[in-house]
Amino acid sequence: MSITKLIQVENLTKQYENEEVVTKILHGLTFDIEKGEFVSIMGPSGSGKSTLMHILGFLDKLSTGVFSFEGRDVSQLNDDELADMRSKKIGFVFQAFNLLNRASALENVMLPMLYTDATKKERTNRAKELLTQVGLEHRMEHSPSQLSGGEKQRVAIARALVNNPQVIFADEPTGNLDSKSGLQVMKILQDLNEEGNTIILVTHEKYTAEHAKRILKIRDGLIVDDSLVTQRQLAGLNGELTK
Amino acid sequence: MDFLESIHNSWKIINRSKARSFLTMLGITIGVMAVIIVMSVGAGAQSLILNQVKSMGSNLIGVLPGASEDDGPPASALGVVVTTLTYDDGKEILDKGCDCIESLTMYVSGNDSITRDDTSVNTTFTGTTASYIDVEDAAVEFGRFFSEEEEKGVAHVVVLGNEVKESLFGDQNPIGLRLRIKKINFTIIGVMEKRGVSGFQNQDDQVFVPISTAQKLLLGIDYVSLIRAKVDTAEHVEQAMDSVENILRDRHDIATGEADDFSVRSMAQGLEALSMITNALKFFLVAVSSIALVVGGFGIMNIMLATVQERTREIGLRKAVGAKSSHITMQFLIESVVITFLGGGIGILLGIFISIVVAQVAQAMGYEWDLVITISSILLGCGVSIGIGLLFGISPARRASKLNAIEALRYE
Known part of the structure; x- marks a missing residue:
């Protein structure tokens, strides 16, 4: 028996029907992602990369084809089971951070644990541990408006990690950041990957995509290239590039 | 969470x-x-x-002229004048009715101005019987209430409610003085004790005259508008009501099966x-x-x-x-x-x-x-x-x- 792949996608399509107008977004994608990979899904806007991420992130449903996660057919899951998968299996990092402005950094990181069985103490300890890991131990009680863009995104990364997910989805995580903070964020993602986390990065920039180990290029709803990165960009601790 | x-x-x-x-x-x-x-x-x-x-007493029964449904108000309570009840009805109830009826009084009333010299007040005059004091549990403060002879004999005597006395005479003792109701002279023989508001009516803002005087001289009528009887104990109220009904049906020649032309009510029902x-x-x-x-x-x-x-x-x-x-x-x-x-x-x-x-x-x-x-x-x-x-x-x-x-x- 072969080892089960983390994500298996076969001939996946997605179309939206709106008042009898059918818009096809994805035209049949086939690929696998294994545990521990760092994959960029790269394509121009309108290519369908966001739709693909939503499907892989259990936020949207595919139209035809197969998507299995840890060998489990995702199309068979109902809304509550999908919510459960989002809660336990994945973590999201968004371009716009999506932090709760009225809550502290600590509370923001704890948010996903509100929907698990974790006790308040477990939540607090776990969130503190993660904020320390992303270098924000001195910012725990700050609200997002008191944080810089890079710090916000690091809070968001801590939030994505809080439930020990199998995959972290990062949707243009550096899109709203200056290049230095962007590199710091990429450095954290690369370190997380080194520690064994699976990371899927969605971006339209070749440069950002090259921080990953493998790039899936999408155009007009089709995979046009799937190859390993030969000239990988490595982010340094202080935001400098180290080849 | x-x-x-x-x-x-x-x-x-x-x-x-x-x-x-x-x-x-x-x-x-x-x-x-x-x-x-x-x-x-x-x-x-x-x-x-x-x-x-309740303070008016739970062992009182009232007889009103005119028929009524058990739960609804009698016609007379709504201001319709019904003339089927007379003074003799009342006397017969007291004579021949159940022994449990201790005393009984009757009422007619009207509104007019009462004049003393050149001061006058507009108030209610109540024509009633000598037994009013007993039935209503009232008392005179000074002077006396009118007697049974005066009640029957169209006497020109009047007993003042406390408030009427205050407004016409102040601190002066009015006993023996005269006043006029409808231009008829009356001699004041007593003043009632203060009773306060009871049953929606200010008991102190009225004067009392013998019922015959009120009927003949002041109102020109021969009927009474309410008979009220005091029963010895609350347990006998039902019995008393039955006897009143029998006597009145007999006196009014009401055939079996026909409806009463009067209404008998107890305080309990009223409550x-x-x-x-x-x-x-x-x-x-x-x-x-x-x-x-x-x-x-x-x-x-x-x-x-x-x-x-x-x-x-x-x-x-x-x-x-x-x-x-x-x-x-x-x-x-x-x-x-x-x-x-x-x-x-x-x-x-x-x-x-x-x-x-x-x-x-x-x-x-x-x-x-x-x-x-x-x-x-x-x-x-x-x-x-x-x-x-x-x-x-x-x-x-x-x-x-x-x-x-x-x-x-x-x-x-």
Whole structure:
């Protein structure tokens, strides 16, 4: 028996029907992602990369084809089971951070644990541990408006990690950041990957995509290239590039 | 996350926008307060009325001219003049009726100005019998009430109610002085003791004349408008009523199967009818004040819908990090219930406070006012405010839970 792949996608399509107008977004994608990979899904806007991420992130449903996660057919899951998968299996990092402005950094990181069985103490300890890991131990009680863009995104990364997910989805995580903070964020993602986390990065920039180990290029709803990165960009601790 | 924690979180969110939360609560607060006040003041007023009627004695029966349904008021009570009852009817009831009837009096009355020299007051004159004092448990302060001879003999004597004496004579002793009713001279023989308001009528603002005098000289009639009898014990009231009915049916030649042309009532029946009326009034008032609660409920719904709209991104995010639809529904439902419960709680406190003030004022004014605040009205207030939170919160909460996570995250 072969080892089960983390994500298996076969001939996946997605179309939206709106008042009898059918818009096809994805035209049949086939690929696998294994545990521990760092994959960029790269394509121009309108290519369908966001739709693909939503499907892989259990936020949207595919139209035809197969998507299995840890060998489990995702199309068979109902809304509550999908919510459960989002809660336990994945973590999201968004371009716009999506932090709760009225809550502290600590509370923001704890948010996903509100929907698990974790006790308040477990939540607090776990969130503190993660904020320390992303270098924000001195910012725990700050609200997002008191944080810089890079710090916000690091809070968001801590939030994505809080439930020990199998995959972290990062949707243009550096899109709203200056290049230095962007590199710091990429450095954290690369370190997380080194520690064994699976990371899927969605971006339209070749440069950002090259921080990953493998790039899936999408155009007009089709995979046009799937190859390993030969000239990988490595982010340094202080935001400098180290080849 | 457990229930208490959800309540705590809702509390934090409500606390964020204090002014808005307060205004939202206000509708429920006013509604609950109105219901509590109406229930308490209504019960207080009801007890006041019933106590006054009870103080007239529970062993009295009244005979009114004209037929009536058992529960409805007799025609004469509605101002229709019925002339079927006479002085001799009354005398015969006393002579031949049940031994349990201790005494009996009769009434006619009219309104006119009463003149002393050049001062005059407009007041009620009551024609009654010598036994009035006994039946009504009244007493004269000085002088005397008229005798049975005067009652029958069309005597020109008058007994003043306390208030009439005050306004015509002040501190002067009026016994032996004269005054005029309808230009007829009367000699004052007594002044009644102060009795206060009883049964909707100010007992002190009237004068008493012998019934024959009132009938013949003042009113020109030969009937009586009310017979009232005093029964020895409350247990004999039924028996006394039966005997009155038999005597009058016989005297009025009413054939078997035909309806009475008079009505016999006991105080117990009157009390029952009165409680029914006051209860109906009370519930009507509660129903009217509940309208405020409904209005408040729609206020909650409006604000919650706006809140859901405002927090669309937050809802999208919560869903993206693993919240189920039920989590979102609960979050918003708890929020609206916390608001309404808080509003209701404040309303209960204010309502109790105002009820106490009303009772204090009424008691200070000398009314026999009971402060009635029942546990059930407080529980009702709590229940209603929670219920309104649930009822009017469910639709905004469901709207929130149905938001599509992807679209919600993109919402600006």
